[in-house]
Amino acid sequence: MATPSTKAKGKAKEASSTERILAIDVGGTGLKAAIIDADGKMQTERLRVATPHPCTPDQLVDELVKLVQPLVEKEPATLMSIGFPGVVRNNRILTAPHFGDEGWHDIPLADSLAQRLGGLPVRMINDAEMQGFAAIEGEGLEFVLTLGTGAGTAMFRDGELMPHLELAHHPVSKKGVAYDEYIGDAAREKAGNKRWNHRVQKVIGIIERLVNYDKLWIGGGNATRLKFELPANVATVSNDAGIEGGARLWHPRSVRETRQLPDATTRSGKFK
Incomplete structure (x- = not known):
């Protein structure tokens, strides 16, 4: 097992194909x-x-x-x-x-x-941000919506992660029901797949008007349950993206939240 210190020391080494x-x-x-x-x-x-x-x-x-x-x-x-x-x-x-x-x-x-x-x-x-890193194309305003236990969201501009918004806890109806409660997995099981699909379709419309994204990526385990035709600028991503996006956390231009951490070693090479 590798045992480097969590504190970055000296000049950062370049990332390579041998990085794990x-x-x-x-x-x-x-x-x-x-x-x-x-x-x-x-x-x-x-x-x-x-x-x-x-x-x-x-x-x-x-x-x-x-x-x-x-x-x-x-x-x-x-x-x-x-x-x-x-x-x-x-x-x-x-x-x-x-x-x-x-x-x-x-x-x-x-x-x-x-x-x-x-x-x-x-x-x-x-x-949702980590999953987004595996999906985004790096151009324009890209929004990520994950459909799993709850509803996760992330936003990227030209490949760079924007400050996090917990949109999942923002009310989506007049009754004060939040996104998590409206399109989360518990809501799907209670309402049934057909009604849940209508809800997700409604949420996509709301996010489009709210964000004016260039591309919307939908991930999470329940993305495979979508049965309606998605708009041309909306696509689903593999559930493996939640793992695969971990590589991009070490991209020197991608992560605002972690860029200045004392233990966050800045790496170049593969991540340019």
Whole structure:
């Protein structure tokens, strides 16, 4: 297992095809991980376990360590990327709506996990943002909507991540129902797939008027359940994007949230 310090020391080395990134996608229902290369291609199988509920930060770290140990033993990692379903700032979790707010404010989950794994340099952002990095084309205003346990959102301008908006918790109806409650998985199961599809179609229209995006990318496990014809500037992405996007977290021009972190080693080469 690689054991570099989480604090960047000296001149940053150039990323190369030999770089191995431990990419982790934390979901409300599942925890997924794989080793990927500098281009986001999987170098190992993708492992998945159910997300424990209820779950404290310590319990989540324990579950993630158990999940990734077989991966890092087989393919030693040099970097780690984490996507988390909540507001993430400076590698710390500010909100965790799918895990309960109590005990989840200002949590250094990334550093805690990195220490358990030998001190890997680590970057963590919102899971929709990480998925977006695998989907975007890098031109114009691109918006990401993930359909999973809840509804995640991210926005990119010319390939650069914009400040995070928790649109999932913004009211989408006169009754004050938020996006999470309106098109999340619980809402789909309650309303049925047909009615849920109508709701997603409505949300796409709202986001189009609100954001005026050039391209909308729809990901998450429930993206495959969409049955209506998508507009020409809307496309779905593979659920593996939540893992594959981890490579781009180390792009020197992509991540506002993590660019200035003391443990965020700036890398060039493959990521120009």
